[in-house]
Amino acid sequence: MAPQGPKSMTASKGPQPVEEARHLPVKGPHPGYISIANQYTFEQKLRRMQKENGCDPSREDNYRLQGVQLIDNVRESLQLPVRTFDTACTYYHKFRLCFRDAEYNYQDAAMASLFVACKVEDTIKKSKEILCAAYNLKNADHPTTQDDKIFEQPSKIIIGLERLILETIGFDFRVRYPQKLLTKMVRKRVPPDEAREFIGVAYPMCIDIYKTFSPIKQSTFTMAVSIVELTARLMGKDPEFYKSVRPERYHTTRGCVTETVLDLLDLYTQFPKSTRIGTRFDLAKFIDIKIKINQEVDADRDLARFPGWCDQCESEDREMSWITPGSATSPVNTGSMPGSNSVKRNAKGQEGTMRFVFDADEALKEQDAVGEYFREDYEEYEVEIEEDIPEAKNHNNHGHGHGHGSNHGHGGPRRDRGHNNRDPGWAPYNRNRNQDRNRGGRKGGYYQ
Known part of the structure; x- marks a missing residue:
């Protein structure tokens, strides 16, 4: 066995260079996106949001009035306080401004807004209880109870819309009374x-x-x-x-x-x-x-x-001709509650997490601090590069000539005796071989 121990170890002669470890920049998690709740909105922004969502102006007022009236009727049927009505209507308006009519039924949106408002105002009602009250108001001759199976699917739709309403208001539950x-x-x-x-x-x-x-x-x-x-x-x-x-x-x-x-x-x-x-x-x-x-x-x-x-913003909005209103066959025209056709909106694919912030100043400070690490600087400069022009074959030579002008398929420089800037299919004389022999032309070389 080879000896082991301190005496058997060879000492290094002189200092050895130490290589510095080159670490690539560590890519951390995405900082996410910040959403700030907005308590007040100008009239001009309201109209712009309606245009962007493709709302039909002729139908928008009717659906807004019918939705608020439905909330009021169900609220009175369940004997809820007026604060719950105020909260539900505010959420209903904000929700309709952020989502297209073709993605949901306005009656389901009204009931979902009332469902969220009941939780916010501590007047908790079950989703099936709210749906049952709305159903009995519409079908007074055939009332039913909240345990009926016809409310199973509408209840799932309302719970799905609840999440969208919370995202719309940015988890800011402040409402005016x-x-x-x-x-x-x-x-x-x-x-x-x-x-x-x-x-x-x-x-x-x-x-x-x-x-x-x-x-x-x-x-x-x-x-x-x-x-x-x-x-x-x-x-x-x-x-x-x-x-x-x-x-x-x-x-x-x-x-x-x-x-x-x-x-x-x-x-x-x-x-x-x-x-x-x-x-x-x-x-x-x-x-x-x-x-x-x-x-x-x-x-x-x-x-x-x-x-x-802002008059300038209004003139710019009028030039937006790419927006088309919702179709007449959107789910807002279909039946609501039992058998509803509301579409559950899927969240858009995002790399980071959506975070809801209440303080706008702190959100701006955080955005500036994080932006320094995600800023990409570019330098633009021009570089001249010489490219070779590909040579074209001379169709009149047919590969027969062995003079100075033939390339023989080797791709070398072309020497056409001063005619390289002409059309490749062009010949000095439009003559055939027999005419050259009769007139005493050269029998070989370039003109053959």
Whole structure:
């Protein structure tokens, strides 16, 4: 055996160079995507989202009104508080703005919004219980219970839509409730002998406002001030009554109040039968109030129909001709609840994870910090490269000549006696061999 131990080991002579390990950059996990919840949306953005989703304007209003009315009917049937109604309508509007009509049924979306709202407001109801209430309202002659098997498939659809609603709102469950603030304003400004009549008009109007997009455009104070002003105008109150309400004291502006009042007037003049207040007053009264407010907007330069409107963005949106509205055979026209045809939307394939952040400033800081490691820098430079032009065969030679101009198929440089820039099929003389012999031409070489 070979000896082992310290004495048998050979000592190294001199220092040996140590090779530095070259490590490739470690590729970590994808940082994911950040989604920030948006509490308020401008009117211009709402219209752009509808165009991008391919909503048909002629049908969009009808489906919005029918969905909110369905939520209200089921809510009253289950004896749920008005806060749950407000939350469900807000989620319903946001969901319809983010998904195409062809991907779901508007009735299923309304029931799914009410299902999520019941969890948020701690008035928990089962999905089958909500579906059963909606079914009994539609089929009052043949009521059933929530244990019926016809609610198995619709219940799965609602649970699937629940996840999409949570992603749409970004897990931000904050919603405006104008009813409580409206009651306080009426108590403070309206005399006790007139308060009952006043609140009898203002409170149903507070339900009708959720049939517009005002709840996702305006704050609670704006909606309450707008309802008080419109109610006072309808009841023939002194103009000083609603002009004394200063919007600045309620953290809003006159432009936002005007926009909300006009949204309500548009609802009452176009769809009076689908509201609670539209049939209680004459249509001409709504039109007269609308004319007066429009005159106020035209006279004041600081007011506009939609505050924050960008004319340049509007001109760009009109040029978007590639968007087509939804088809008339979309699932929104089919039956809902039992036997529904709603399509379950699959999540798009993404490399990272979607994360929902509430603080926009922190999300921007994180994006800037992570962006440094994913930034790709490029340098553009031009390089001149000489390429050889492929030689073409001379079809007139037929491979017979052995003179200086033949290539013999070796691909070498071509020497055509000054004719290399001509057509490859061109010959110095258009003669055949017999004519060359008769005229004494050369018998070999290039002209053979």
